[in-house]
Amino acid sequence: MASIARIPSVPASKHSADLRDRARGALLGLAVGDALGAPAExxxxxxxxxxxxxxxxxxxxxxxxxxxxxxxxFSGLLLARHGSALTVAHVESAWHQWIADRDEGPFRGAGFSERGTLENLRRGLAAPISAQHRHAWSDGLAMRAAPFGVFAAGRPAEAARLVAIDGSVSHEGEGIYGGQAVAAGVAAAMTGASTATVVASALAVVPDDSWTARSLRRAVAVAHRGERAVRSAVVIGGYPWTDLAPEAVALAFGAYAAADGEFTESVLTAVNMGRDADTTAAVAGALAGAARGAGAIPVEWAAAIGPARGSCLPSMEGHHVLDVAELLIPENGEKWGAGGRVPPVPETSYGAGAPDARRDPYAFAYGVPSDADTDALGVRS
Structure with a gap:
């Protein structure tokens, strides 16, 4: 693997309106792909x-x-708050505040990696130990990686660095590599780069001999032969779990390459290959949406995407992916995060005895919690 520090940036557009359109395309494309693929999962x-x-x-x-x-x-709001100053402590605190420590009964959704992470966090374990569970190689980081590419448009290495920080709470090894490939690919696509450049940017941030890189190379090598060839090149036949990051990421990039970046065909190719279809189509949609902009998404598909229902993360209910896109690429080059304006965050439910958190919701949700905060919320070991 080449040192990430030596990976060249892809020149990004100097026009903020163009970047905002691509940001909308990336995150709306993710949501559209997710909704299209969910029934075929x-x-x-x-x-x-x-x-x-x-x-x-x-x-x-x-x-x-x-x-x-x-x-x-979730990851987009967290990234908008901290930008390039994001730390593992910020991510871990947000997992506690927005997910693990909410008084909402049993966890209602998401995959095995999220469940394993939450079990560890609720036991008092911290990153990186919180990521040591049986599904640390899943595509749970890849599915939430697109916002990092949007934020770091034209800077694949920075996108890969930031998404690895996010992923350190929940993933290891191939799970991290999958997220890095997606984030870097979206960062390149945000410049309008060619399909080949997007793929090369993804491969540049993961080890050459990793399962993720091998699968991705196999998928794009046969992409010109269509979805059946892509699927045959990377799917682990007979394996019961479909959320393998190396497989899902490769299928998504293979679908994107087979359609040469055209949005509709990228997403439908991913959907019709099955397996973890909501994730593969979400990733393909993010890549194609970033490359072609929001206008490339069929109007009837885009119109169906409303605010999040909170079916998996109740704390995200009411937030729309387009609002997150605006936060990540503000108008007039304005910066969020450290030293800049603070974006809105979700409503939260605080434990008894945490009045400081109620006065300043950022104090715990994004900052390093004090002993008083953690004692009040019951998250200390």
Whole structure:
């Protein structure tokens, strides 16, 4: 693997309006892909064909994003608050405040990596030990990686650095590499780079001999032969879990390459390959949306995406991916985060005895918690 410090940046557009359109395209594309792919999750192509023929649009009565969209909003809000000053402590505190320590009963959604992470956090474990569970290689970081590419438009190495900080709470090894590939790819796509450059940017930030890199190379090498060839090149036949980061990320990039970055075909190719279809289509949609802008997304698909329902993360209810896009690429070059304005954050429910947190919701949600904060919320070991 080349040193990340030596990975060249991709020149980004100097026009903030163009960047904002690409930011909207990336995150709206993620949500659209998620909603399109959700009904086909964990299905084989033959099962998809038997039920719907070829999926060419929404097949759910009320299409909506799943955990992929809601966790992307979560990471986007966190990144907007801290920018390049993001630390592991910020991420860990946000996991506690927005997810682990909420008094809402059993955790309601998301994949195995999130469940494993929350079990560890609720036991009092901290990063990186919180990421040591049986599904640290899942695509749970890849599904929420696009905001990092949006924020670091034209800077794939910075996108990869930041997403690894986010992922250190929940993932290790191939799980981190998958997130880095997606973040770097979106960062390159945000410049309008060619499909080949987007793929090269993704490969440049992960080890050459990693499972993620090998799968990604195999997928794009056969992309010109269509979705069946892409799927055959990377899917682990007979393996029961479909959320493998190396597989899902490779399928997403393969779908994107097969369509040469065209939005509709990128997403539909990913959906119709099945497996972890909501995540693969979300990633393909983020890549294509960043490369082509929000105008490339069919109007009827975009119109169906409303504010998050909070079906997986209740704290994200009411937040829209387009609002997050605006926070990550503010108008007139204005910066959020350290030294800049503070964006809005979700409503939170605080434990008894935490009046300081109620007066200043950023004090715990984003900062390093004091002993008094952690004692009040019951998160100290």
């Amino acid at each position: 964990n299905m084989k192509p033959s099962e998809i064909r038997a039920r719907w023929g070829r999926i060419t649009g929404y097949v759910a009565e009320r299409p909506a994003g799943t955990d992929d969209t809601e966790y992307a909003i």
